[in-house]
Amino acid sequence: MxxxxxxxxxxxxxxxxxxxxxxxxxxxxxxxxxxxxxxxxxxxxxxxxxxxxxxxxxxxxxxxxxxxxxxxxxxxxxxxxAGLAPPAGTRERVELHRWLTFISAELHKSFSPWLFHPKYGEQAAEVARTRIAQRFALVERHLRDRDFLLGERFGIADAYLFTIADWARATRISLEPYPHLAAYLERVRGRDxxxxxxxxxxxxxxxxx
Ligand SMILES: N[C@@H](CCC(=O)N[C@@H](CS)C(=O)NCC(=O)O)C(=O)O
The missing domain is CATH 3.40.30.10 (Glutaredoxin)
Known part of the structure; x- marks a missing residue:
């Protein structure tokens, strides 16, 4: 491969x-x-x-x-x-799809291209920041009582969320309002x-x- x-x-x-x-x-x-x-x-x-x-x-x-x-x-x-995705046909698998879709459509495409290409202008960047703040708030609430998106076990949705949410640094989005998300990113970053x-x-x- x-x-x-x-x-x-x-x-x-x-x-x-x-x-x-x-x-x-x-x-x-x-x-x-x-x-x-x-x-x-x-x-x-x-x-x-x-x-x-x-x-x-x-x-x-x-x-x-x-x-x-x-x-x-x-x-x-x-x-x-390895358990990085629940088996097809289970309720947990549907939950995985829900998170993957959310990360892709709602987070990934809110950051990129709007915050990485200044040519789109400050207004587009501001709209993106507002969208991301709302979506980070939802993730923050979800992570209050679990270590990873689907519970206690790391999976592919976590690899994806880490990748995208960590762009907060590059785009100067403060994680101060999202302490559980911040802790989650450090937890994931610590994996080998x-x-x-x-x-x-x-x-x-x-x-x-
Ligand atoms: N829908 C694609 C989007 C991938 C995507 O946006 N990739 C970015 C990097 S994060 C890229 O390669 N951008 C360069 C370009 O579009 O020219 C996916 O989810 O795989």
């Missing part, structure tokens, strides 16, 4: 999950932009993903899987005994899988390519 990733972006979530599961995957760094390119071989990344975004998973049979949520579910189901994924991505980003 190959994971196409860009340091500091949402591709961190499947990167964390690969490490949680102990799966051996090659990491292929992508430089994003109008001329998105796979750095290892200079390939035009849009020949792999026409919309030019990460993450993208290349399976061993050469087929390509895009969309972060689909990739997370696919990986979790490769190693069901997360720490090692972050280390690798930091080193990759420092390569300045």
């Amino acid at each position: 190959k994971l196409y990733f860009t340091p500091g972006t949402c591709s961190l979530a499947p990167h964390i999950v690969l490490r949680e599961l102990g799966l051996d995957a090659e990491l292929r760094r992508v430089r994003l932009g109008a001329d998105a390119v796979v750095l290892a071989d200079g390939r035009d990344y849009r020949t792999l993903n026409p919309l030019g975004y990460v993450p993208l998973l290349e399976l061993d049979d050469g087929s390509l899987l895009s969309e972060g949520v689909a990739i997370l579910l696919y990986l979790a189901d490769l190693v069901p005994q 899988s997360v720490a090692s994924a972050l280390r690798l991505e930091k080193a990759a980003a420092a390569e300045q390519r």
Whole structure:
């Protein structure tokens, strides 16, 4: 398997999950932009993903899987005994889908592009900040009495929420009103899988390519 990733972006979530599961995957760094390119071989990344975004998973049979949520579910189901996703057909699985959808549609796409591309202007950024504050407040209430989104056990939704909510730092959103969310982020950051994924991505980003 190959994971196409860009340091500091949402591709961190499947990167964390690969490490949680102990799966051996090659990491292929992508430089994003109008001329998105796979750095290892200079390939035009849009020949792999026409919309030019990460993450993208290349399976061993050469087929390509895009969309972060689909990739997370696919990986979790490769190693069901690891328990990163509840079994299909259960109420808990539906709850997992609910959180993945919320993180993708309500949080991820509130941060990006509005807070990462100043060209959209201050008004768009302000709207995004308001939306994120409301959504962080909901997560804060949920995390008051549990360690992870689905209860006491870390799962793929946590890898995704950590990835997106941690952008609060880069976008100067204070976590002071959300002490449970802040504690949760530190709890997740302390996991070996997360720490090692972050280390690798930091080193990759420092390569300045
Ligand atoms: N719907 C996609 C969105 C992925 C996405 O927004 N990726 C961002 C990084 S967090 C990206 O690659 N942006 C570059 C671009 O759109 O050109 C998914 O959830 O996988």
